[in-house]
Amino acid sequence: MSKPSLPRGTRDFGPEVVSKRNYILGTIRGVFELYGFQPLETPAMENLETLMGKYGEEGDKLIFKILNNGLDEPSKQEKARADFEKVLDGKLAKDLTEKALRYDLTIPFARYVAMNYGQLTFPFRRYQIQPVWRADKPQKGRYREFTQCDVDVVGSNSLLNEVELAVIYHSVMTRLGLYGYELRVNSRKILSALAEVCGGAEKLTDITIAIDKIDKIGIDRVKVELTARGLVSSQVDAIETFLSIKGANPEKIALASDLIGHTEAGRKGLDELRFLLDHLAPSGATTAPGAIAATGAGPNIVVDFTLARGLNYYTGMIFEVKAPSTVQIGSIGGGGRYDDLTGLFDVPGVPGVGVSFGVDRIYDVIEALRLFPETVHAGTQVLFFHLGDQESRASFALMQQLRGTGIRCEIYHEAAKFDKQFRYAEKKSIPYAVILGTQELTQGTCIVKDLAKGEQRTISQEALVRYGF
């Protein structure tokens, strides 16, 4: 056959990349579990009707649909033919395709909660780290298979959950060395209040859509868009005033309160931000010894009234994480509170709050800042040279001792020339070689060579296990 290749937008992850990714995912998983979250895994394939209609018309087109099997059976062909034009129409066509690859982790989670509602203990705290698939046009940093990493509490209206999620972000970011991250917060209630004050509640969607673009197009063009969407100039000016609020978090909240604090939504939204900040300030997480890694400071929270989080299902506080400003990469995480996770599946009344981590982008940031620890890569630590059959048997026994103490080692597979074996160690960045030849075999010794320093020592075989690799 022709030279093999990968489907567009997909990637192989070789050893080093897998190790680095596992370092990130392991760090995140460890923090999630410290906060009492438990893992959930759902299948890659969902029923197509579980997914269709949940991501908007554009989203539906990006779902990877799976062709039914057994279409070559005569009994199935008539129906399949009848369904074919529906497929071309982008419609449900069960006789041709009834399964699809999951598009995110939220809908499968909602489906799981709806299916298992009676068995779950609420509030249900789950995390989920799995790949998702989208038929987006591949481009730099955008793949058709990528990993999502979500953490949610459902069945609770308590703001303590928001507090904990903020601390989780802080804990993960600082454990990964990303001290300069910022956690931007806002509330959909505040945006509602803004709409109420500037144009009426029915303008909420228009205002949200316009504000959501501010990072990309700037305030001037946001104003143009607001005008185009029917807001009068006094309203547009009021929105500009609101979006221009600056200062430390308490000042921002005070200034916002002057503008929207008289509405119920505004008061609630601002109170929630105060609750969050208050819990994370002096008496909260930040002063507890040992609680927050390394920085000594609390979560780097920035109240940001320009944060909108697109047109999704959020109803309360919303979050977005920015990478340290030395890396130009935009958001590396986000989330928020929603009112009704499982309503789509006929199980109403399950509110929740959740955030996610953009694993691919976090990877790029850590790489750009050279923050991956050297120990991340769990490669071979010691290469035993192969110098003949008797020698390799003795080496094998010594390897088993080392492995028993957790040292990763291997023996070169055949009695090749020395420099070939050295070259193998070098290519694989193996730091130590153990050389055990005829002489060492007789004397019960072995030579340990530090390949970086080029130094070597002859020690007794018994001492090898205590060498301290």
Place this chain on the structure above:
Amino acid sequence: MSKPSLPRGTRDFGPEVVSKRNYILGTIRGVFELYGFQPLETPAMENLETLMGKYGEEGDKLIFKILNNGLDEPSKQEKARADFEKVLDGKLAKDLTEKALRYDLTIPFARYVAMNYGQLTFPFRRYQIQPVWRADKPQKGRYREFTQCDVDVVGSNSLLNEVELAVIYHSVMTRLGLYGYELRVNSRKILSALAEVCGGAEKLTDITIAIDKIDKIGIDRVKVELTARGLVSSQVDAIETFLSIKGANPEKIALASDLIGHTEAGRKGLDELRFLLDHLAPSGATTAPGAIAATGAGPNIVVDFTLARGLNYYTGMIFEVKAPSTVQIGSIGGGGRYDDLTGLFDVPGVPGVGVSFGVDRIYDVIEALRLFPETVHAGTQVLFFHLGDQESRASFALMQQLRGTGIRCEIYHEAAKFDKQFRYAEKKSIPYAVILGTQELTQGTCIVKDLAKGEQRTISQEALVRYGF
């Protein structure tokens, strides 16, 4: 919409199952890395032409094919229509489907090695733990999405690899507590020799197919099948004699040598088994202190001349792992040596050897034998009761201290009645509760309750971090 459901043959894994699976996978991964194997991950989707034709005609039918996206674009519809009849014919139809879900980890690995041949260091030692998808008819213990777990060395003919893979099996099985496992070994060379002696080399496939069924149908029906496949009775008798060889491993090899040792293939195959046994006996792994976990004995190797491993690509030694005999579940792993991994992708001359672990079955065995450690489930260790806003703030600070020392904790989300909070702890099997009410807040104390024993102690808040949960 109607009640949501899962596609047939797929499963959700809730918290407890994920934890148990991760315990197994983590154990396996840890052992692989001790032996110098490194992780590879390939995308779920492969080009359809990478997969088609690699698994036989029946296999091709079980591949999940992905419908091309954008079929609703007019420019694509004409070609899609033209391709539709090909799909119904089970033929390649690139204008309708050009990607598919991987069916195993071997072909993606071969594709990876072929694509990256120039960059890899050989021998290349990789492991891969990922889900695969097959449109098999679902039944007990057989799923349409399941995890494969493969470890291979490619680019080496050395038998030391076989030795190491045998030790890897032993190390994994004993770490998982499955001391009674058996590692059955045979060699395709021995089967070739048997064919040579009984009917001629051209009967190898017939003999292999028949022998492969011996576990299911017994020797008598194997003999019937051999006769049906054209062997004369003296040949069938010779095969029966061979398959009936009993005794300790060295005896079996000696007896087999009498029957097939005069052929070159027979001599080679038996020599290889001797090499394996020899390396794992006294001077090898088994006596190295600390090398082999707990049992004190070496790999439980059983030479088994009835082992055939179906009709696959093996050319040398073959392996199969049987669960401890107290569980009736058949093989929980297997593998062998092959001559040519990447020939299908025009990169000839890459021999290798690999084995795999049947994760789902291993799970069932460990569950049946109740061997999952109690500590596997990384659930919440301490539930802080919520008794009011001031109290919860103090609790929050204490939780952060505990989390800083690695204790998994959470606070009940709202100030509910005591028994509701107790019930939550009970349902989630949380072993400890910390109660911090008005009185404790004033006194700087807290109550720690051991929920299993029903005992409680009042201690100072400072002492909590040293409690020893």
